[in-house]
Amino acid sequence: MATTRVEPTAVAGSRYSDPARQAFLLLRTVFTIAPIIFGLDKFFNLLTDWPGYLAPFADSLIPGTAQQAMYAIGVIEILAGLLVAIRPRWGALVVAAWLAGIIINLLILGDYYDVALRDFGLLVGALALARLAASPR
Template identity: 45%
Template sequence: MNTTIKQLQTLLKFTYGLVPIVAGADKFTNILTNWGQYLAPWMKGMMPFGEHTFMMIVGVIEIIAGILVLAKPQIGAWIVSAWLLLIALTLISGGSYLDVAVRDIVMAIGAYVLARLSVAEARIA
Protein backbone atom coordinates (compact mmCIF):
# COMPACT_ATOMS: atom_id res chain seq x y z
CA MET A 1 0.00 0.00 0.00
CA ASN A 2 2.79 2.45 0.85
CA THR A 3 4.34 1.90 -2.60
CA THR A 4 1.02 2.73 -4.26
CA ILE A 5 0.61 5.89 -2.21
CA LYS A 6 4.18 6.96 -3.02
CA GLN A 7 3.57 6.36 -6.75
CA LEU A 8 0.37 8.41 -6.65
CA GLN A 9 2.13 11.17 -4.74
CA THR A 10 4.93 11.22 -7.33
CA LEU A 11 2.39 11.42 -10.17
CA LEU A 12 0.67 14.35 -8.47
CA LYS A 13 4.02 16.04 -7.78
CA PHE A 14 5.02 15.94 -11.44
CA THR A 15 1.55 17.00 -12.57
CA TYR A 16 1.36 20.00 -10.24
CA GLY A 17 5.00 20.84 -10.79
CA LEU A 18 5.19 20.66 -14.58
CA VAL A 19 1.76 22.04 -15.53
CA PRO A 20 2.33 25.41 -13.78
CA ILE A 21 5.79 25.65 -15.35
CA VAL A 22 4.38 25.04 -18.83
CA ALA A 23 1.41 27.36 -18.31
CA GLY A 24 3.69 30.00 -16.80
CA ALA A 25 6.11 29.85 -19.70
CA ASP A 26 3.21 30.09 -22.13
CA LYS A 27 2.18 33.41 -20.57
CA PHE A 28 5.12 34.85 -22.53
CA THR A 29 4.18 33.29 -25.88
CA ASN A 30 0.40 32.66 -25.86
CA ILE A 31 0.90 29.47 -27.87
CA LEU A 32 -1.61 27.44 -25.84
CA THR A 33 -4.17 30.24 -25.61
CA ASN A 34 -4.55 33.99 -25.29
CA TRP A 35 -4.29 34.15 -21.52
CA GLY A 36 -5.51 37.73 -21.31
CA GLN A 37 -9.00 36.62 -22.26
CA TYR A 38 -9.37 34.99 -18.84
CA LEU A 39 -8.96 38.25 -16.95
CA ALA A 40 -12.13 39.51 -15.34
CA PRO A 41 -13.20 42.84 -16.86
CA TRP A 42 -12.96 44.57 -13.47
CA MET A 43 -9.30 43.53 -13.23
CA LYS A 44 -8.38 45.03 -16.58
CA GLY A 45 -9.54 48.45 -15.41
CA MET A 46 -7.52 48.28 -12.21
CA MET A 47 -4.15 47.35 -13.67
CA PRO A 48 -1.50 50.07 -14.02
CA PHE A 49 -0.06 48.21 -17.04
CA GLY A 50 -1.25 46.11 -19.94
CA GLU A 51 -2.72 42.64 -19.66
CA HIS A 52 0.27 41.00 -21.39
CA THR A 53 2.63 42.49 -18.80
CA PHE A 54 0.30 41.26 -16.06
CA MET A 55 0.25 37.79 -17.59
CA MET A 56 4.05 37.71 -17.77
CA ILE A 57 4.16 38.49 -14.02
CA VAL A 58 1.64 35.70 -13.46
CA GLY A 59 3.83 33.43 -15.59
CA VAL A 60 6.87 34.05 -13.42
CA ILE A 61 4.84 33.28 -10.29
CA GLU A 62 3.52 30.06 -11.85
CA ILE A 63 6.99 28.93 -12.90
CA ILE A 64 8.32 29.54 -9.39
CA ALA A 65 5.33 27.70 -7.87
CA GLY A 66 5.88 24.73 -10.19
CA ILE A 67 9.56 24.54 -9.32
CA LEU A 68 8.67 24.75 -5.64
CA VAL A 69 6.23 21.82 -6.02
CA LEU A 70 8.97 19.73 -7.61
CA ALA A 71 11.54 20.68 -4.96
CA LYS A 72 9.38 20.97 -1.82
CA PRO A 73 5.87 19.66 -2.47
CA GLN A 74 4.92 20.03 1.18
CA ILE A 75 5.14 23.81 0.62
CA GLY A 76 4.64 24.27 -3.12
CA ALA A 77 1.45 22.22 -3.36
CA TRP A 78 -0.28 24.53 -0.85
CA ILE A 79 0.72 27.52 -2.98
CA VAL A 80 -0.51 25.92 -6.20
CA SER A 81 -3.77 24.91 -4.55
CA ALA A 82 -4.41 28.44 -3.32
CA TRP A 83 -3.33 29.90 -6.68
CA LEU A 84 -5.80 27.70 -8.55
CA LEU A 85 -8.60 28.72 -6.19
CA LEU A 86 -7.78 32.39 -6.77
CA ILE A 87 -7.88 31.85 -10.52
CA ALA A 88 -11.26 30.13 -10.19
CA LEU A 89 -12.63 32.98 -8.06
CA THR A 90 -11.40 35.51 -10.60
CA LEU A 91 -13.14 33.64 -13.40
CA ILE A 92 -16.35 33.35 -11.38
CA SER A 93 -16.25 37.05 -10.51
CA GLY A 94 -15.94 37.86 -14.21
CA GLY A 95 -18.97 35.71 -14.99
CA SER A 96 -17.33 33.83 -17.82
CA TYR A 97 -15.27 30.68 -18.37
CA LEU A 98 -17.16 29.02 -15.55
CA ASP A 99 -16.21 25.61 -16.95
CA VAL A 100 -12.55 26.53 -16.52
CA ALA A 101 -13.30 27.79 -13.01
CA VAL A 102 -14.81 24.42 -12.08
CA ARG A 103 -11.80 22.61 -13.58
CA ASP A 104 -9.42 24.84 -11.60
CA ILE A 105 -11.32 24.09 -8.37
CA VAL A 106 -10.98 20.37 -9.05
CA MET A 107 -7.27 20.86 -9.78
CA ALA A 108 -6.92 22.84 -6.54
CA ILE A 109 -8.36 19.88 -4.65
CA GLY A 110 -5.75 17.62 -6.27
CA ALA A 111 -2.97 20.01 -5.27
CA TYR A 112 -4.40 20.08 -1.74
CA VAL A 113 -4.26 16.27 -1.63
CA LEU A 114 -0.62 16.40 -2.76
CA ALA A 115 0.14 18.93 -0.03
CA ARG A 116 -1.45 16.77 2.66
CA LEU A 117 0.35 13.64 1.45
CA SER A 118 3.66 15.48 1.32
CA VAL A 119 3.27 16.94 4.80
CA ALA A 120 2.38 13.49 6.17
CA GLU A 121 5.39 11.94 4.41
CA ALA A 122 7.71 14.62 5.81
CA ARG A 123 6.47 13.86 9.33
CA ILE A 124 7.13 10.14 8.89
CA ALA A 125 10.60 10.61 7.40
Protein backbone atom coordinates (compact mmCIF):
# COMPACT_ATOMS: atom_id res chain seq x y z
CA MET A 1 0.00 0.00 0.00
CA ALA A 2 1.46 3.31 -1.07
CA THR A 3 1.43 6.24 1.30
CA THR A 4 1.76 9.87 0.45
CA ARG A 5 3.55 12.39 2.56
CA VAL A 6 1.50 15.40 3.59
CA GLU A 7 3.37 18.64 4.11
CA PRO A 8 2.51 20.23 7.47
CA THR A 9 2.46 23.77 6.10
CA ALA A 10 -0.23 25.57 4.19
CA VAL A 11 2.27 26.40 1.47
CA ALA A 12 3.38 22.85 0.79
CA GLY A 13 6.09 22.59 -1.80
CA SER A 14 7.05 26.26 -1.66
CA ARG A 15 10.55 27.28 -0.69
CA TYR A 16 9.12 28.81 2.49
CA SER A 17 8.13 25.38 3.80
CA ASP A 18 11.79 24.33 3.99
CA PRO A 19 12.94 24.33 7.64
CA ALA A 20 16.41 25.59 6.69
CA ARG A 21 14.85 28.51 4.81
CA GLN A 22 12.62 29.28 7.79
CA ALA A 23 15.64 29.22 10.13
CA PHE A 24 17.53 31.51 7.74
CA LEU A 25 14.67 34.02 7.64
CA LEU A 26 14.26 34.00 11.44
CA LEU A 27 17.96 34.53 12.07
CA ARG A 28 18.30 37.15 9.34
CA THR A 29 15.37 39.10 10.76
CA VAL A 30 16.69 39.00 14.34
CA PHE A 31 20.27 39.86 13.39
CA THR A 32 19.02 42.77 11.29
CA ILE A 33 16.60 44.26 13.82
CA ALA A 34 18.45 43.68 17.11
CA PRO A 35 21.72 45.43 16.19
CA ILE A 36 19.79 48.37 14.76
CA ILE A 37 17.68 48.72 17.92
CA PHE A 38 20.68 48.35 20.22
CA GLY A 39 22.67 50.75 18.05
CA LEU A 40 19.94 53.39 18.15
CA ASP A 41 19.63 52.97 21.91
CA LYS A 42 23.30 53.87 22.35
CA PHE A 43 22.13 57.43 21.62
CA PHE A 44 19.24 57.41 24.10
CA ASN A 45 20.18 54.95 26.89
CA LEU A 46 16.57 53.82 27.30
CA LEU A 47 17.29 50.09 27.65
CA THR A 48 20.25 50.55 30.00
CA ASP A 49 23.12 52.89 30.85
CA TRP A 50 25.39 51.71 28.04
CA PRO A 51 28.59 53.50 29.16
CA GLY A 52 28.49 51.31 32.29
CA TYR A 53 29.15 48.28 30.08
CA LEU A 54 32.43 49.64 28.77
CA ALA A 55 35.43 48.16 30.57
CA PRO A 56 37.77 50.83 31.99
CA PHE A 57 40.60 49.24 30.00
CA ALA A 58 38.64 49.73 26.75
CA ASP A 59 37.55 53.21 27.82
CA SER A 60 41.19 54.23 28.30
CA LEU A 61 42.03 53.10 24.74
CA ILE A 62 39.15 54.97 23.09
CA PRO A 63 39.44 58.76 22.83
CA GLY A 64 36.67 60.86 24.37
CA THR A 65 34.12 59.90 26.98
CA ALA A 66 32.45 56.53 27.42
CA GLN A 67 29.20 58.00 26.07
CA GLN A 68 31.00 59.28 22.97
CA ALA A 69 32.40 55.77 22.50
CA MET A 70 28.83 54.46 22.73
CA TYR A 71 27.80 56.81 19.92
CA ALA A 72 30.49 55.30 17.68
CA ILE A 73 29.56 51.79 18.79
CA GLY A 74 25.90 52.56 18.03
CA VAL A 75 26.74 53.60 14.48
CA ILE A 76 28.76 50.42 13.96
CA GLU A 77 25.90 48.28 15.28
CA ILE A 78 23.39 49.99 12.99
CA LEU A 79 25.67 49.43 10.00
CA ALA A 80 26.17 45.78 10.99
CA GLY A 81 22.39 45.25 11.13
CA LEU A 82 21.96 46.85 7.72
CA LEU A 83 24.76 44.67 6.32
CA VAL A 84 22.93 41.56 7.58
CA ALA A 85 19.81 42.76 5.74
CA ILE A 86 21.70 43.39 2.48
CA ARG A 87 24.44 40.72 2.55
CA PRO A 88 23.56 38.22 5.28
CA ARG A 89 26.52 35.93 4.64
CA TRP A 90 29.06 38.69 5.34
CA GLY A 91 26.90 40.68 7.75
CA ALA A 92 26.49 37.66 9.99
CA LEU A 93 30.27 37.27 10.19
CA VAL A 94 30.64 40.96 11.07
CA VAL A 95 28.01 40.57 13.80
CA ALA A 96 29.76 37.43 15.10
CA ALA A 97 33.09 39.27 15.28
CA TRP A 98 31.38 42.22 16.95
CA LEU A 99 29.80 39.90 19.52
CA ALA A 100 33.22 38.35 20.20
CA GLY A 101 34.53 41.83 20.99
CA ILE A 102 31.58 42.48 23.30
CA ILE A 103 32.19 39.16 25.07
CA ILE A 104 35.87 40.01 25.62
CA ASN A 105 34.91 43.45 26.95
CA LEU A 106 32.37 41.91 29.35
CA LEU A 107 34.86 39.30 30.59
CA ILE A 108 37.43 42.05 31.24
CA LEU A 109 34.77 44.06 33.05
CA GLY A 110 34.14 41.02 35.23
CA ASP A 111 30.62 41.76 36.43
CA TYR A 112 28.52 40.52 33.53
CA TYR A 113 29.38 36.86 32.98
CA ASP A 114 25.69 36.07 32.42
CA VAL A 115 25.48 38.64 29.63
CA ALA A 116 28.73 37.32 28.14
CA LEU A 117 27.26 33.82 28.08
CA ARG A 118 24.08 35.11 26.41
CA ASP A 119 26.18 36.96 23.84
CA PHE A 120 28.13 33.74 23.17
CA GLY A 121 24.81 32.09 22.27
CA LEU A 122 24.07 35.00 19.95
CA LEU A 123 27.53 34.64 18.39
CA VAL A 124 26.79 30.98 17.63
CA GLY A 125 23.45 32.04 16.12
CA ALA A 126 25.22 34.59 13.92
CA LEU A 127 27.64 31.90 12.73
CA ALA A 128 24.67 29.63 11.96
CA LEU A 129 23.16 32.45 9.89
CA ALA A 130 26.42 32.83 7.97
CA ARG A 131 26.40 29.10 7.17
CA LEU A 132 22.73 29.13 6.12
CA ALA A 133 23.34 32.21 3.96
CA ALA A 134 26.21 30.41 2.21
CA SER A 135 24.05 27.44 1.22
CA PRO A 136 22.04 27.52 -2.01
CA ARG A 137 18.39 28.33 -1.49
